[in-house]
Amino acid sequence: MTRLRNFHAARWDEPLILDKGTPGERGYIPPAVDAGIAAAVPNPGSLIPEEMRRSEPPRLPELAQPQVLRHFLRLSQMTLGCHVTPDASLGTCTMKYSPQVNEHLTRMPEMSDLHPLQDDATTQGMLKIIYDFERMLCEISGMDAFTFQPAGGSTAIFINACIIRAYHRDRGELEQRNEIISTAFSHPIDCAAPSVAGFRVITLMPGPNGYPDLDALKAVVSERTAGLMMTNPEDTGIFNPYVKEFTRIVHEAGGLCAYDQANANGILGMTRARDTGFDLCQFNLHKTFSVPHGSTGGSCGAGGCTAELAKYLPSPMVVFDGERYSWDYDRPDSVGKSRSFHGNLQAVLRSYAWVMAHGAEGLRAVAETAVLNNNYLKSMLEEIPGIDILYDSPGHRLQEVRYSWQPLLDETGVNTEDVRRRITDFGLQGYFTSHHPVIVPEPMTLEPSESWSKSDLEEYGAALTQIDQEARTDPEFVKSSPHASSVHRIHEEAIDSPDQWAMTWRGWKRKYGEERVHSA
Numbered sequence: 001m002t003r004l005r006n007f008h009a010a011r012w013d014e015p016l017i018l019d020k021g022t023p024g025e026r027g028y029i030p031p032a033v034d035a036g037i038a039a040a041v042p043n044p045g046s047l048i049p050e051e052m053r054r055s056e057p058p059r060l061p062e063l064a065q066p067q068v069l070r071h072f073l074r075l076s077q078m079t080l081g082c083h084v085t086p087d088a089s090l091g092t093c094t095m096k097y098s099p100q101v102n103e104h105l106t107r108m109p110e111m112s113d114l115h116p117l118q119d120d121a122t123t124q125g126m127l128k129i130i131y132d133f134e135r136m137l138c139e140i141s142g143m144d145a146f147t148f149q150p151a152g153g154s155t156a157i158f159i160n161a162c163i164i165r166a167y168h169r170d171r172g173e174l175e176q177r178n179e180i181i182s183t184a185f186s187h188p189i190d191c192a193a194p195s196v197a198g199f200r201v202i203t204l205m206p207g208p209n210g211y212p213d214l215d216a217l218k219a220v221v222s223e224r225t226a227g228l229m230m231t232n233p234e235d236t237g238i239f240n241p242y243v244k245e246f247t248r249i250v251h252e253a254g255g256l257c258a259y260d261q262a263n264a265n266g267i268l269g270m271t272r273a274r275d276t277g278f279d280l281c282q283f284n285l286h287k288t289f290s291v292p293h294g295s296t297g298g299s300c301g302a303g304g305c306t307a308e309l310a311k312y313l314p315s316p317m318v319v320f321d322g323e324r325y326s327w328d329y330d331r332p333d334s335v336g337k338s339r340s341f342h343g344n345l346q347a348v349l350r351s352y353a354w355v356m357a358h359g360a361e362g363l364r365a366v367a368e369t370a371v372l373n374n375n376y377l378k379s380m381l382e383e384i385p386g387i388d389i390l391y392d393s394p395g396h397r398l399q400e401v402r403y404s405w406q407p408l409l410d411e412t413g414v415n416t417e418d419v420r421r422r423i424t425d426f427g428l429q430g431y432f433t434s435h436h437p438v439i440v441p442e443p444m445t446l447e448p449s450e451s452w453s454k455s456d457l458e459e460y461g462a463a464l465t466q467i468d469q470e471a472r473t474d475p476e477f478v479k480s481s482p483h484a485s486s487v488h489r490i491h492e493e494a495i496d497s498p499d500q501w502a503m504t505w506r507g508w509k510r511k512y513g514e515e516r517v518h519s520a
Helices: 035-040 065-077 100-107 124-141 153-170 189-196 214-220 243-252 345-381 406-412 416-426 454-473 475-479 505-519
Strands: 145-147 179-183 200-204 225-231 256-260 280-284 301-305 317-320 325-328 401-404 443-446
Touching: 100 345, 124 145, 124 280, 124 301, 124 317, 124 325, 124 345, 153 189, 153 225, 153 256, 153 280, 153 301, 179 189, 179 214, 189 200, 189 225, 189 256, 200 214, 214 243, 225 243, 243 256, 345 401, 345 443, 345 454, 406 454, 416 443, 416 454, 416 475, 454 475
Parallel strands: 179 200, 179 225, 225 256, 256 280
Antiparallel strands: 145 301, 280 301, 317 325, 401 443
């Protein structure tokens, strides 16, 4: 029997930092401006155009250092992250252990003090890392070139859509080729990005095995097809075994194929995007390559493509002439920039170190272990009567599974949201349910990466087993959770009620007043 921990989260009645402090209180008093600088720039504010100047100083919190430290430590005590608890919960996010030595690397002055406008002669080391890591991703994917400029996977997928658009524009076919094909279990951005890029999106629904069949694809491919943008394996953990036929059919129709590889963790060293017929692909460095998600702040989408399409990648790109690395801005066919400067290069450094530590054999072992972990957890959850696993797909699921709590709801009235809240009482992260459209009813998507041990997985399985039993003996106890967690219950009706929204702290205070804010 797996012993579930006796957990109770810290629960601080902690105000927002904007509600703390005392006027005039300071955590740091900077030294006076050097006389030489003051003489050279007597009024730096005058350099800002008048129409851009504030009418009054920003209302910033005024606190001493101890108060700031206490505030953020209290918040950290109420947070369940993957370094605090085994985080198999956030399916599709590939939460894994991020080696702390890599965090040390990014904080070294050689990295943290770099400026994007430095002369290339002073940044040869970082440029070499960018160039070499691009070569590594080319080897892993089979592509010929990569960009690290996109701020996340979604941005990289949008860049892929823009490249498809530029390709057909240059061939004089853009007006004709205005349709992108995707699949229902692909990530929603595989529909959203091409839509923003100006394409009409056709979505293929899953068949009995969880993926669309070839006849469904053949029925929508035409002279209007610009390309295929899909995830494989999808968030069901099912790998479409006919993917090479999918790309062949689209290519024969004159389209390009873009591979969303946000779920690449279970196929590293097993299969490559180029080998399955794709012209473009994307990796999330904050998933597959161990960069912390950082509340979306640390993300980096690596976008790759074939040599034929490389001219369209965002500018600039790192090039090497045999002696010196440099940024190449002379890219007249580029689709442009996707964000400021060069992207999140700290993420590139972390990923480079992670790949170097594993080597080629280690990357394959990552995939093998992730798939093993997923199927071990699946074997436990299959024994829980309230859980169903949809689709009769041959073979094992890969890096994750989208489960269904529909049987539990039918038998007890306890739904997936109730279970998700209750699991936090065991010191485990509340899980991800599903992307839209919600096809699997009462969904729960779990993705145990290679980082979690056998005992970690057994703890997770034991918690879900107990919740299933609680739902059958005392369903109201599960419905009224959490009981030992620091999180509060979300009022679901407020999500669909604009009258209850307040997007900022100041907006909340204006809307509800001081008394309501503090009571909440």
